[in-house]
Amino acid sequence: MSFWERIKPEFWGHHDVAAGLHRHLFNLRRIWFLSIVLTAGAAIIPVFFLAAIDYRVTLTSFESENIMRTSRLVSNTRRTVSFFILERQYALQFLVRDNPLETIGNKPRLDAILKNLTESFGGFTDLEVIDFNGSQIAYSGPYGVTGVNYIEQSWFKEVLTHGNYVSDIFMGFRMNPHMLVAVKQGAENHNGYILRATLEASQFHEELQHIESGSIGEMFIINHDGVLQTPSERFGSLFGQLALEVPKYSESTRVTETTGPDGEALLVGYAYLENTPFILMAIRDKAFLMSAWQEARQKIILYLVGSIAIILIVVLVVSTYLVSKIHTADQSRVAALHKVEYINKMASLGRLSAGVAHEINNPLAIINEKTGLMKDLLGQMEESPLRIRMMTLVEAVLQSVDRCSRITRRLLNFARQSDVAFNIIDIGAVIDNVTGFLQKDAENRNIQIEIDIAPDIPLIRSDRGKLEQIFLNLMNNAFAALADGGHLNIKVRKLSGKKIRILVIDDGCGILAEDLPRVFEPFFSTRTRQGGTGLGLSITKGLAEEIGGTISVESKPGEGTRFSITLPFNPDVGKNETDASTHG
């Protein structure tokens, strides 16, 4: 037996064998399916929506929080970095205002200033004083650059125009990443000059790294052309081209989403640093940022799957239970209808045969008496061949009348069964009466009926009509199973405990082993195609139980079947039954 066979509900394989009144009212598989779909649908859809909404809300809040955090980080860092540059710019501005050209153009004085700057701010490599014609006036620093003219260089023109200048970070001949900061002092004819300082970029990078630590992701600086000004681990080396697009100009801090070189989702926060060629970039891995969200999402999904599973199990179990109940109720309804119909049929049949028997009995009685009278009169006649001949004829008529009367008596016996309740009966007579009905059929099919009643069988108290129906059903079944020329044995034996056992044994086709436990179930039939309703044996069992008996069956396919009925001498049932019998 497969797993499915074992868990399959009873109604699943139900086939409606009956028609008309006895049709089953419901398509149970359809009801089952609909109830599951509707209940499960009604329960799951809200849960699903709730989970979806929760999913969206959590996702949005996680995303906006990440954007906010990134934005705050960039804003803070922007302030720090801007301040780093501005601080030095202001220092230079203070210097140029405090020192006229005569003082600052003096090399020892310039050396002292550089020393002070390095000690107080740090990061200054050298200082250079240049006049408005681009000629170097004084230089202080480790590289000893002298006699250079800057008039043609773009930064020089820029300082002259705007008053100050901040360069990109570059290697230059100093072979060390650095940047230039320059400020202008005074007008051309009043001893004006330009002070240019070189700043070490490494300090800049350290500053960023210091901020970066503690937050996940990378921060670095690029210039407006996308060249990396501080090294990045993932998006390019120092002075290399940024692997991402340069973000659009914006006055304030912005956060955008983009995809990295490997297709990963990135959250990019950036800010253009005012008055410098720098853009501050903070790049964070979205997948990493959202890992907390993944956890939340997993919980939501787990909750959803769990709820749906529980709902489905409950719906499945409840629907199956209810539909099984409906099936059982429907089954017993149909069985009850069948039984009522069967009883009605038997009662009508009884009334009909009683009527027929009675009607025939009266003319039969007249024939009997008339013929009897003829016989009496013939007896008084003189001996003659005609009298002898007439005598034999009259005898033949009387014999036929006797035969007829036996038939009508049997019919009347059968008819009375629908009204008569418990009586003292002779089991042998009941069996004789029933086999009488089948005698003709048995002769036609050459079936041997053997009745063996033990001599010690007492009269028992039972319902004659029900017993007759039981035997009639069992014998009809046996006849259906028997081949022509088969044998039907009926044995009656006394058992201990005031019981008798009646065995109805045939050597017909038998019952398959897997069908055997089900033969007494209502609607079980192997002959549905031949008009069986599958109710005969279930009614027989019901009848046997009504008169306090039990019925069992043994069978071997191909060898035959043995039905065994056990009856008590004096059953408890029916003792207080009112006597419904009538005579007349």
Next chain:
Amino acid sequence: MKPMQVLMVDDEEELVVTLAERLELRGINADWVTTAEAACEKLKERKYDVAILDVKLPRISGFDLQRKMVQLAPEMNFIFMTGHGAPGGFTGKNTDADLYDCLIKPVDIDVLVAKIREITGRSK
């Protein structure tokens, strides 16, 4: 011994006529009627030893008729005949049918005669 007087009541005229004739042949004086009313009239005319009643008569059952007839002729014996049922059906219950002898139609004349002689002999 004076011949026995028997009254037969059955709505099947052909049956009672013939039965009466056959009983006459066997030395029993048999009168017959087909209705309960006629039977009561007959009882007023003369005395009978035995009444043979059909269990089912028009408008009245044989047992009810018997009760009426007992009032008119308390000494009389009764035999019932019926077209219904078998002897087995009349056992174990205190019905009228069990108190009296009941014969099943068609009746063997010899059985009937024996029955008549038996109950009249017993009652005398």
